[in-house]
Amino acid sequence: MLTADNQIVITPDTWIISDTHFFHENIGRYCNRPENWQELIFKNWNELISPNETVLHLGDFALGKKNNFDLLISMLNGRLFLIQGNHDRLSQTYCETHGVTLIKDSIQIELEDRLKLIFSHRPIVPLEEGWINLHGHIHNVPPPPEGSNLGPYHINMSVEVKEYRPWRLKDIISHLL
Template structure:
């Protein structure tokens, strides 16, 4: 069933970007590289940055597409350059609340910055929205893959999250990216 959903490529356009999403697109959110306090806030393992990088590069090839749902990294521009030179794949980043780099800088380091959510409708009529923050309320029939809430109890605006909200924050996803086809296959 999953294979049939992706008989063609899905091209998403906004004013600035084009992204191609296929069944083999990798999805990840809220890595927060170089964020000194996130380990304590979210009870991450001591070696969390190394763990994420190793998992990322063990799964993702240089030719793969990665859709990051926001809050990629913090700090100096040199941190971003180090990461983009280290991590495999072509990175598309939906801008999260901690992603503060300009579109032109991201393009210069090979990252496509997306300032809006992405919506796709699959051939079997499954409708997906990729966003940083959970979308509440969510229209009937849509599935929202999001980040932002990590592994902590959701804030009041997140109390309405249901089965159609899929949290892709790394703390609840084994500190690794997931292929879109594997996420969809778990939906049943």
């Protein structure tokens, strides 16, 4: 769902994913991904997400040339909102001309007046009491310094730890309610 100014409205049905790293040649070795990891993510994404649904990507969508980005956007279902990760290099204008909303900072929301959620690329440390942080960046490797103090309210959405697929927000948080 979008507001009149093309901003994301996050609902329990919003799809969440992070760190796909499409066209990143070394990520397979770095994170011990299966050989067919790109095809696996494509397949899972398009089997789960319909063209009209909202996808919030928590950063590090793709590397490489602009035509790689264009190809991905034409092949993947859903309306993409991308929180800029450390490997996302395209400009906001370029993304928007291709139907993608690039978000420079984290997003904070209160969902159904009971859950306070922060969506970010890097884990938020320290995390204020009462907040839940859905993030990426740390993949499935030992966490960098910013990940060393992660607690039960940090939810890593990197594809390596989430079955190489997007997840509906309601399914992610159902065990927290």
